[in-house]
Amino acid sequence: MREKIIAGNWKMNKLPNETIAFFEEIIPFISNSKNEIVICVPYTDLFYALLSVQGTKIKIGAQNMHWEEKGAYTGEISPQMLKAIGVEYVIIGHSERRKHFSETDENVNKKIKAAHNVGLIPILCIGETLEDNEAGKTKEILINQIKLDLKDLTNDQIESTIIAYEPIWAIGTGKTATKEYANKTIKWIREELANIYGKESADKVIIQYGGSIKPENSKELFEMPDIDGGLVGGASLKAEEFAKIVNYDK
Numbered sequence: 001m002r003e004k005i006i007a008g009n010w011k012m013n014k015l016p017n018e019t020i021a022f023f024e025e026i027i028p029f030i031s032n033s034k035n036e037i038v039i040c041v042p043y044t045d046l047f048y049a050l051l052s053v054q055g056t057k058i059k060i061g062a063q064n065m066h067w068e069e070k071g072a073y074t075g076e077i078s079p080q081m082l083k084a085i086g087v088e089y090v091i092i093g094h095s096e097r098r099k100h101f102s103e104t105d106e107n108v109n110k111k112i113k114a115a116h117n118v119g120l121i122p123i124l125c126i127g128e129t130l131e132d133n134e135a136g137k138t139k140e141i142l143i144n145q146i147k148l149d150l151k152d153l154t155n156d157q158i159e160s161t162i163i164a165y166e167p168i169w170a171i172g173t174g175k176t177a178t179k180e181y182a183n184k185t186i187k188w189i190r191e192e193l194a195n196i197y198g199k200e201s202a203d204k205v206i207i208q209y210g211g212s213i214k215p216e217n218s219k220e221l222f223e224m225p226d227i228d229g230g231l232v233g234g235a236s237l238k239a240e241e242f243a244k245i246v247n248y249d250k
């Protein structure tokens with residue numbers, strides 16, 4: 001049985017004092033959850049988040065990184081830098097980075113490999129636009145992203161990559177995918193992984209759903225057999241809401 005991993009993506013939100021206050025509030029409510037909990041915070045909050053979760057089961061992630069170890073890349077952060085301070089996860093290829101910062105599949109692939117090289121767990125985001133969805137191209141788009149973003153990974157690497165299926169039309173819109181749709185699409189993703197890496201490896205990959213997850217819909221989504229947890233945006237900013245999502249099974 002795959003575990004459920006419930007991750008928060010704060011995007012560009014929260015100052016250090018707000019980060020500390022968030023963890024103070026949430027820790028008592030989620031410390032005995034059996035689900036894996038990851039919170040991906042802005043670079044400037046990483047240090048405060050890491051200190052705040054010491055001695056708890058909460059893991060901290062970043063939201064992006066460069067693929068090189070070091071060098072003349074002004075403004076960038078390397079995988080080694082994240083690893084050195086105790087970060088364990090990193091979101092790669094979020095649709096907002098693809099849209100606003102011209103993140104390409106080629107760069108996403110380099111970042112996924114670079115993350116594995118230092119032992120960071122990448123959370124790869126893939127998903128279709130509304131236009132693609134309405135044109136019936138969802139499966140084709142996802143297969144293409146899987147092929148390019150996960151190109152030439154070893155079986156060990158694929159097994160420890162998390163995939164977040166985030167339909168772009170569901171992100172920040174309040175329009176959550178139905179549990180049936182999300183489950184069916186995640187099944188397609190796993191089938192494609194099986195085509196490339198074999199069923200045994202594909203069955204080990206954690207595939208989350210992301211897009212307007214709220215306390216009201218988290219239980220029905222996470223109880224679906226193919227949905228291995230979620231990547232939560234807006235609702236991860238409020239300790240009370242995120243705690244309810246993490247505790248969907250209580």
Ligand code: 13P
Pocket residue numbers: 009094166170171172173174210211212213231232233234235
């Ligand atoms: P929302 O939960 O705000 O829709 O965001 C989803 C997301 O982009 C998580 O990475």
